[in-house]
Amino acid sequence: xxxxxxxxxxxxxxxxxxxxxxxxxxxxxxxxxxxxxxxxxxxxxxxxxxxxxxxxxxxxxxxxxxxxxxxxxxxxxxxxxxxxxxxxxxxxxxxxxxxxxxxxxxxxxxxxxxxxxxxxxxxxxxxxxxxxxxxxxxxxxxxxxxxxxxxxxxxxxxxxxxxxxxxxxxxxxxxxxxxxxxxxxxxxxxxxxxxxxxxxxxxxxxxxxxxxxxxxxxxxxxxxxxxxxxxxxxxxxxxxxxxxxxxxxxxxxxxxxxxxxxxxxxxxxxxxxxxxxxxxxxxxxxxxxxxxxxxxxxxxxxxxxxxxxxxxxxxxxxxxxxxxxxxxxxxxxxxxxxxxxxxxxxxxxxxxxxxxxxxxxxxxxxxxxxxxxxxxxxxxxxxxxxxxxxxxxxxxxxxxxxxxxxxxxxxxxxxxxxxxxxxxxxxxxxxxxxxxxxxxxxxxxxxxxxxxxxxxxxxxxxxxxxx
Ligand code: NAD
Ligand code: UGA
Numbered sequence: 001x002x003x004x005x006x007x008x009x010x011x012x013x014x015x016x017x018x019x020x021x022x023x024x025x026x027x028x029x030x031x032x033x034x035x036x037x038x039x040x041x042x043x044x045x046x047x048x049x050x051x052x053x054x055x056x057x058x059x060x061x062x063x064x065x066x067x068x069x070x071x072x073x074x075x076x077x078x079x080x081x082x083x084x085x086x087x088x089x090x091x092x093x094x095x096x097x098x099x100x101x102x103x104x105x106x107x108x109x110x111x112x113x114x115x116x117x118x119x120x121x122x123x124x125x126x127x128x129x130x131x132x133x134x135x136x137x138x139x140x141x142x143x144x145x146x147x148x149x150x151x152x153x154x155x156x157x158x159x160x161x162x163x164x165x166x167x168x169x170x171x172x173x174x175x176x177x178x179x180x181x182x183x184x185x186x187x188x189x190x191x192x193x194x195x196x197x198x199x200x201x202x203x204x205x206x207x208x209x210x211x212x213x214x215x216x217x218x219x220x221x222x223x224x225x226x227x228x229x230x231x232x233x234x235x236x237x238x239x240x241x242x243x244x245x246x247x248x249x250x251x252x253x254x255x256x257x258x259x260x261x262x263x264x265x266x267x268x269x270x271x272x273x274x275x276x277x278x279x280x281x282x283x284x285x286x287x288x289x290x291x292x293x294x295x296x297x298x299x300x301x302x303x304x305x306x307x308x309x310x311x312x313x314x315x316x317x318x319x320x321x322x323x324x325x326x327x328x329x330x331x332x333x334x335x336x337x338x339x340x341x342x343x344x345x346x347x348x349x350x351x352x353x354x355x356x357x358x359x360x361x362x363x364x365x366x367x368x369x370x371x372x373x374x375x376x377x378x379x380x381x382x383x384x385x386x387x388x389x390x391x392x393x394x395x396x397x398x399x400x401x402x403x404x405x406x407x408x409x410x411x412x413x414x415x416x417x418x419x420x421x422x423x424x425x426x427x428x429x430x431x432x433x434x435x436x437x438x439x440x441x442x443x444x445x446x447x448x449x450x451x452x453x454x455x456x457x458x459x460x461x462x463x464x465x466x467x
Pocket of ligand 2: 132162163164165166167225228232265266267268269270271272273274275276277278339340341
């Protein structure tokens with residue numbers, strides 16, 4: 001293994017690989033960073049003026065480093081061969097087939113990346129699991145790597161989970177709370193940890209780099225996501241009590257969060273968490289518990305997902321009930337399709353499920369989202385698991401990127417699913433005028449000024465409070 005890290009290859013140019021490597025290239029001008037992917041289309045987009053991921057601050061960094069020490073290509077073998085460190089940042093979706101169906105992560109892509117490395121590498125490498133993987137995945141990766149290993153080639157496998165959140169990826173990467181690196185408890189393992197630490201130390205203080213054994217690092221990632229999601233399900237479960245009792249969830253969140261042991265972050269009641277990871281990673285944890293015969297622990301974490309599903313359903317039931325128990329052919333404006341603000345990512349967005357339930361009730365939907373395009377919306381709604389007939393989606397759903405008045409014209413209700421900032425500054429008096437009466441607003445994100453809306457004549461309902 002070479003002494004100084006001069007070249008990094010990242011396999012997978014997605015939401016993690018792209019932003020992470022852009023920041024490494026930005027902070028480490030002495031290191032050449034190659035981001036590779038099987039998808040020519042994605043790589044072409046990374047090399048264009050219109051990069052494939054919307055993330056505040058990302059485009060500027062990519063434009064500054066691209067062609068200097070940041071390169072995007074499909075030349076996977078060539079870039080692996082040149083690299084001292086190889087990040088595996090491929091997708092690890094929940095299995096949709098076979099053993100572990102709906103629970104275990106599908107490691108097909110991790111395995112194929114590992115096999116390619118072992119086939120191609122002619123010199124020793126440090127391999128870094130950046131993807132979120134099950135506990136003990138590093139062991140499987142080592143076994144795959146050994147299968148084709150050439151004499152004199154050594155591999156060290158590290159776990160270095162990523163904690164960035166979408167929408168704030170660049171600031172999270174530039175100012176991380178901590179960097180976690182797990183490795184083998186051997187001299188070579190510790191040496192590899194130090195090499196990766198040195199990369200981060202270009203901009204991160206050594207004191208926030210936590211080093212552990214590989215399994216602790218892998219489990220910490222699953223546990224961190226499970227605990228973050230658990231906070232949301234906890235506050236959402238309290239929001240149901242608020243709606244029934246007359247308490248106000250925003251006051252309750254503030255009162256709870258003021259306790260420094262609890263903290264104020266991640267206590268926003270909502271339509272339910274979405275995104276590609278929380279549900280997947282909790283399922284991953286549940287599968288691990290089941291395999292370890294820890295049924296009670298598995299049941300505990302399952303409840304986080306059950307409450308999340310309950311919250312989405314509860315919100316839709318509230319809408320249907322207020323619309324006099326029928327949505328058939330009513331027009332409903334949906335504010336937001338992305339799973340959170342400041343991203344165009346729609347994976348597992350709560351909005352998808354709310355749209356599905358409303359379409360099942362016969363509603364017509366005008367969806368408004370600043371960063372989601374029509375093909376992406378159609379892709380999500382035509383997912384076979386939603387079981388929505390394609391003609392229903394085509395005839396009953398329209399997407400509006402920014403024309404809020406047209407999206408709301410003649411609609412019976414307006415439903416806030418994503419907390420985009422620009423939704424707050426719309427002219428709701430004007431929106432009220434163009435809607436059918438009674439005009440309903442359902443605020444699933446608690447971002448609007450409810451008193452004011454009521455003064456315009458709206459019938460307002462919100463998560464976690466009675467109005
Ligand atoms: P993604 O789907 O956006 O990107 C993965 C990329 O890997 C795709 O472009 C795919 O074409 C490519 N790929 C798959 N197999 C390949 C192979 N053998 N060779 C080359 N390229 C290959 O996924 P993502 O959102 O970036 O997530 C990646 C991993 O990081 C997951 O394990 C996820 O759980 C974890 N993670 C994601 C986030 C997030 O915010 N999205 C945050 C932390 C951790
Ligand atoms: C989450 C974690 O926050 C990251 O640390 C982690 O790296 C990442 O998952 C991952 O492993 O993929 P992300 O899903 O991108 O990041 O975004 P979050 O900010 O965590 O939001 C997730 C969902 O929870 C969103 O739908 C959001 O709207 C919702 N949420 C969040 C709430 O409903 N209430 C809150 O108080 C916070």
